[in-house]
Amino acid sequence: MKDALHVSKENYLKAILEAEAEGHAVIPAKLAHWLEVSAPAVTMALKRLKRDEYVVAGADGIVRLTEKGREMAYKTALRHHLIERMLSEIFGMEWHLIHEEAERLEHAVTPAFEARLLKKLGGEGMCPHGNSVLPESPKKKQKRGEVRLSDAEEGSSYTVVSLQERDTKLLHYLHEAGINPRRKLRVTRKNYDQTVAIETPAGKAILGAPAAEAVWLKAL
Ligand SMILES: [Zn+2]
Structure with missing residues (x-):
């Protein structure tokens, strides 16, 4: 023990x-x-x-x-x-x-x-x-053409590639917002207060910067 x-x-x-x-x-x-x-x-x-x-x-x-x-x-x-x-x-x-x-x-x-x-x-x-044994560096992800949800473009559609998983509460929050690994989402609006409005097959949601920074996407 x-x-x-x-x-x-x-x-x-x-x-x-x-x-x-x-x-x-x-x-x-x-x-x-x-x-x-x-x-x-x-x-x-x-x-x-x-x-x-x-x-x-x-x-x-x-x-x-x-x-x-x-x-x-x-x-x-x-x-x-x-x-x-x-x-x-x-x-x-x-x-x-x-x-x-x-x-x-x-x-x-x-x-x-x-x-x-x-x-x-x-x-x-x-x-x-969506993570290997150790999470890869942002540089490596960007080289593969991945972007954080916080840096994604308004009006564009993406597939969710990976989520930062250290924080259990964050994972539950993302799940409630309709974000699933491998699921598609569209960025409908990037707001002045750094929140991001999205649309997923589960519905619409608005995410603040700390949550949006934890989600990595690939453009469709
Ligand atoms: Zn994991």
């Missing part, structure tokens, strides 16, 4: 690794937001992670993974990815429920089970949110 402390350590490291892969600088306040924990809890956790040499914090306040931290984070990210694909591809679970379930189950995966999952699913596929 792993204790709660161990579980949260892995979650912290995975969140930092994913954010780094997306090109975000990680500061403690962002970790508190993503992991839905208090600022003092983040301070405590980072203190332990620094002591155990999983992370370093620069004078600029930015938290970075050490080699040891990166290794453990990647292991957790891979298990998360495999569990998500198992829930989706084998059990047909809905994409907006999967991330939360995988957050719990990833800690229970033994090396033997991980090897079975890898054999069954392969290491190359995408999770139901």
